[in-house]
Amino acid sequence: MSALRCGFGQEDEFSGPLLTCGYLPRIPDTADFARRNRVLLLAASNGVPIDIALAALPFENLVVQRSSLFVFERGGALRSCSAEDLIVLQLFAFQPRDLLDVETVDIRQGDRLDWNYIETNLTPLADVQGEPGIMKARARLRPSL
16 A cells, blocks of 8 residues: 555645556545545556555554665565554554465564554554454464563
8 A cells, every 4th residue: 555645634735646647546526535535445457456545644644753764676666564564554544455465574583573553553553443353453462561
């Protein structure tokens, strides 16, 4: 998932140009969905799905600040979030596929993950979401916290 810093009420200002410059909407009423859910669901011209979070929460801005540039080929780079931030975002989304991705990140990163950071940033988001399964899923990954 990519993110754009977008204040509340500015969703159309950011999503409008993306919807008119060659990206394809993945669902009907994409702009309305983005306004309600703060996620713009697009596809590249080759059909590759693109999810763009319209970031406005303090944690989302922190994710962008902590992100790093990953150079994958000469002239090609991608800004990506940290593994810890990815875990927080995916647990917050709390979809079956996201939970599998979290397990994969945990396995790949092993002891390099900062679980205190994850706990500190996930707890208030889980409280807002009102989904007790989020913290239970986190506890299954690292029960010792």
